[in-house]
Amino acid sequence: MKWIEISITVEVAVIDEMAAIFNDIESNGYIEETIENNPNLSCVTIYLGVDKDEEQWKQVIETALQDANISYRDMVSKTVNDEQWYHSWQQYIMPTRLLPDLVICPSWQSYDASTDPLATEQDVVMTMDTKLSFGTGDxxxxxxxxxxxxxxxxxxxxxxxxxxxxxxxxxxxxxxxxxxxxxxxxxxxxxxxxxxxxxxxxxxxxxxxxxxxxxxxxxxxxxxxxxxxxxxxxxxxxxxxxxxxxxxxxxxxxxxxxxxxxxxxxxxxxxxxxxxxxxxxxxxxxxxxxxxx
Structure with a gap:
């Protein structure tokens, strides 16, 4: 299966508004990554179905951003396969403390209690695998x-x-x-x-x-x-x-x-x-x- 990957560079201050927009677009998840050496900028990457081509999806997103009065620095797109999509977001999913004594650890990561200031002897660690870009507790x-x-x-x-x-x-x-x-x-x-x-x-x-x-x-x-x-x-x-x-x-x-x-x-x-x-x-x-x- 293939996906349309679109990356948009925006100011960090509008990330919450971007999340609201993406929440209304049927997608296969999105990733937010701070731009190195520029903490005021963030690159948001969304994965979309191939029912529209790259240019059509870019137009959909550009219109949504304009309606929300959100300006962006850059927008680039490419088509990726399942494996490329899977590994693109997987690296960002880390162990998460879902409850005070429950840690959810992705199967491709490891949880090191010695680096967690909230760790206790009562902690339970559950592992999770996913081919979905959501639902890992973060x-x-x-x-x-x-x-x-x-x-x-x-x-x-x-x-x-x-x-x-x-x-x-x-x-x-x-x-x-x-x-x-x-x-x-x-x-x-x-x-x-x-x-x-x-x-x-x-x-x-x-x-x-x-x-x-x-x-x-x-x-x-x-x-x-x-x-x-x-x-x-x-x-x-x-x-x-x-x-x-x-x-x-x-x-x-x-x-x-x-x-x-x-x-x-x-x-x-x-x-x-x-x-x-x-x-x-x-x-x-x-x-x-x-x-x-």
């Missing part, structure tokens, strides 16, 4: 979902041993690893993408975790109910899912959602407030994460 939305999960499992009026956690759009399954670490025994992940479902199943198995992974959609392929539901997605799928998730959630259950960027915050809020009660909101950078009941 994103604000993933960390904040895990944080709220750890907080709200203790507010569910059901013994922890009986709780069910459902992760919608599970991706690499990283939030299922966090749920297992927190003591939730009944884990279900669902994803529309077959490759993601396969990856989540492999990551759970490699860490000795039992989980049901479903390749499909929530309404047609998940028949049960969960006490905790996670949906770290983007605004568009959340707008579809928020009215319907209630029927998949036990009474007194908690829904944790993320993937909401500043510039789409007002757009998603009616879908939240019309159907849910906000228990807590976390904000990190341009990203908003909610615990809802």
């Amino acid at each position: 994103h604000e939305t993933t960390r904040n979902c895990a944080t709220l999960l750890g907080k709200y499992i203790h507010r569910i009026p059901v013994d922890l041993s009986q709780q069910v956690c459902l992760d919608i759009g599970t991706g690499t399954g990283i939030l299922l690893l966090a749920a297992h670490h927190l003591g939730i025994p009944n884990l279900v992940g669902i994803d529309l993408e077959e490759e993601a479902a396969i990856q989540a199943k492999e990551n759970c198995a490699s860490n000795g975790i039992e989980a049901t992974i479903i390749h499909g959609n929530l309404s047609d392929d998940f028949y049960g109910k969960a006490h905790l539901i996670l949906a770290n997605l983007t605004v568009d799928p959340l707008k579809i899912l928020l009215p319907m998730i209630r029927e998949k959630l036990h009474d007194n259950g908690i829904l944790i959602i993320s993937g909401i960027v500043d510039d789409r915050y007002d757009e998603i809020m009616p879908y939240i407030t019309n159907h849910w009660t906000i228990m807590e909101e976390m904000v990190e950078g341009p990203w908003h994460t909610f615990a809802l009941a």
Whole structure:
């Protein structure tokens, strides 16, 4: 498979706005890298499908940047194959502390506790492999979902041993690893993408975790109910899912959602407030994460 790689040089100050724009473009991930000897500039590289050619994608991005009043220094493109894409972003993914005592380590890296000032003897290190350019735990939305999960499992009026956690759009399954670490025994992940479902199943198995992974959609392929539901997605799928998730959630259950960027915050809020009660909101950078009941 081939991908269109487009690299844009911009000022560091607009990186959050760039993330919001890329969040609305269907892609296979993006990388941010500070320009050597110029800490005020950053090179952002995005990987896009070949349904459009290089010039067409450059025009899409240029228009989006103009609409957002973002200027750029340079924009270059090339077509790469799977192997080139895989190795281009892999080098930037490092071990990540997802919870105070849980470290997620990519299988191609090693974790050295002696260099981690937060390391403790209680730490658990889980390994993760991925052919996807997301879901390795280093994103604000993933960390904040895990944080709220750890907080709200203790507010569910059901013994922890009986709780069910459902992760919608599970991706690499990283939030299922966090749920297992927190003591939730009944884990279900669902994803529309077959490759993601396969990856989540492999990551759970490699860490000795039992989980049901479903390749499909929530309404047609998940028949049960969960006490905790996670949906770290983007605004568009959340707008579809928020009215319907209630029927998949036990009474007194908690829904944790993320993937909401500043510039789409007002757009998603009616879908939240019309159907849910906000228990807590976390904000990190341009990203908003909610615990809802």
